[in-house]
Amino acid sequence: MDTFFASPEPQICRQLSEASRGRGPRIVRPSAAADPVQDFARSAAAGLASPPRRLESRFLYDAQGSILFDQITAQPEYYLTRTEASILAANAARIRALTGPTNIMELGAGSAAKTDNLLRAWLERSKAVCYFPVDVSLTALLGACKSISARFPAARVIAVNSEYAEAFPLLSQLSPVLVTFLGSSIGNFSRLEMTSFCLALAASMRPGDFLLLGLDLVKRSSVLEAAYNDRAGVTERFTRNIFARMNRELGSAIDLESIEHSARYQAELEQIEIDACFTKRQAFLLQPPGRAITIAEGESVRTEISRKFRLEQVIPELNRCGFGTEQVFSDERRWFALLLLRRLPRYSGQSGRS
Ligand SMILES: C[S@@+](CC[C@H](N)C(=O)[O-])C[C@H]1O[C@@H](n2cnc3c(N)ncnc32)[C@H](O)[C@@H]1O
Structure with missing residues (x-):
């Protein structure tokens, strides 16, 4: 597998065409991406300086953290991954029917295990699919590239080793695109951070492009607390x-x-x-x-x-940030929701031109 560090954005097209000539998955790092150790040092020093002390959750995912997160998803109490995977398995074909033949960019892909469902649905209808997993964890991306290229040789994979927002400038080149943000990772943002994130994402996407968003829904506190306090x-x-x-x-x-x-x-x-x-x-x-x-x-x-989210609150918020709802998928218990959203041509939180 080729690994490119410091890849200027326009090169993505050249690398995509090389990937499409069967040269296997590649990992790129946007030229603007910060040095990971210095970034961690600066953020930890600022967050620990005085109470209330905090660390940014993105730093949980070094090589060891990514391995531990995968183990968490297999714990009996951690219903999130299993529930979202079952919704995806049941609805991937329908999602593909609604989006048509798009590229796929996955934010915070991790091991991308659930993404199999989408890639299978895309490849049932097209000869190839271009898949762009984005993650701060190089370990997670290496694992995802290896397993996807073994299971889906027709998938052209360019992995982006960066923070979410550092990959946004690529989106205009990838349209038509489906951006996926699974695992309810958006719940790691405060309400304000989520609004800024969604506005920045919408500003980087073309009208009509799609976002598939996984949301963990409000439920009994005993179920929620058990999921984050596994017995193992x-x-x-x-x-x-x-x-x-x-x-x-x-x-x-x-x-x-x-x-x-x-x-x-x-x-x-x-x-x-x-x-x-x-x-x-x-x-x-x-x-x-x-x-x-x-x-x-x-x-x-x-x-x-x-x-944790309530659909009646979050859907209007997403709407103000530029995303209209195409369809909501959920499980029988209504524990988790997958929202298929579409970048609106105009929206109230918009600044400047779309
Ligand atoms: C909660 S895990 C979810 C993984 C996978 N999407 C799933 O649903 O199981 C979050 C993933 O996002 C990555 N991540 C966390 N913060 C990030 C950030 N700011 N930019 C890019 N990736 C990030 C982590 O490395 C991790 O793989």
């Missing part, structure tokens, strides 16, 4: 791993045994809140930029939120 302790290891990553990459020497994982449903905000709670005081240095941090005994660091 994998989610706890996942939370601790962001500090292990800090030790590995930023030399912080944090005592990992002093960290307790806490995942609680905050009913008023309708979100799971995941915190690392420190049972012992920790004083450490983050290198670079050499920032000294002290976390007191009993203090906690927010590592992730996972917002």
Whole structure:
């Protein structure tokens, strides 16, 4: 597999045509993408400087974090992946009928296991499909490329190793395109962050292009809390791993045994809140930029939120951000929803021309 680091955006077309000549999947990194270690160092120093302390959840996914996340999806309590996969399996052909023959860009693809359903439906109707998984985790992308090229030799795969927004400038070249954002990853954004994300995505897409969005719906708190507190302790290891990553990459020497994982449903905000709670005081240095941090005994660091959605609220919000609803797919229990949305020609949150 060819790996290109620092790929200027116009090269995507050349690489796509090379991929289409059967040279296998390739991994590109947009030239504007930040250096991952410096980015982590800057963000951790800012987020840990003073209470309320937080780390950006995208840093949960280094090589080890991606492996742990895949293990989480297999836990009996973690209904999200299984439920979304079953909705996709039942409706992929219908989704393809509604979108027609598009390219597919998947944001936060991870191992892309559920995407099999879409690729199969696309390849049942066309000889080839161009698939662009985007992920900050190189480990996840390597795994996704390997398994997709083994199962779908007719898929032309160009993986983009970057943050979501760094891949948006590619979208205008890929139209007609279906953007997929699965796993309810959008729930990791605060409401404000989600609005900015959707507006930026809509501004990068052409009118008429599609977005397939996975949303975890509001449900009983016991079901939600169980999903983020699996009995095997994998989610706890996942939370601790962001500090292990800090030790590995930023030399912080944090005592990992002093960290307790806490995942609680905050009913008023309708979100799971995941915190690392420190049972012992920790004083450490983050290198670079050499920032000294002290976390007191009993203090906690927010590592992730996972917002839960109500369709009657989220659909109008998406509409204001430029996405009209084509169809809503769900499961029998109404635990999870897949929204097939379409970039509107005009919308209220729009700035400038479409
Ligand atoms: C919750 S997992 C979901 C994976 C997969 N889509 C699924 O549904 O199982 C989130 C994925 O998005 C990636 N990710 C998280 N934040 C990201 C960001 N800001 N930019 C790009 N990828 C990101 C992670 O590496 C991870 O693979």
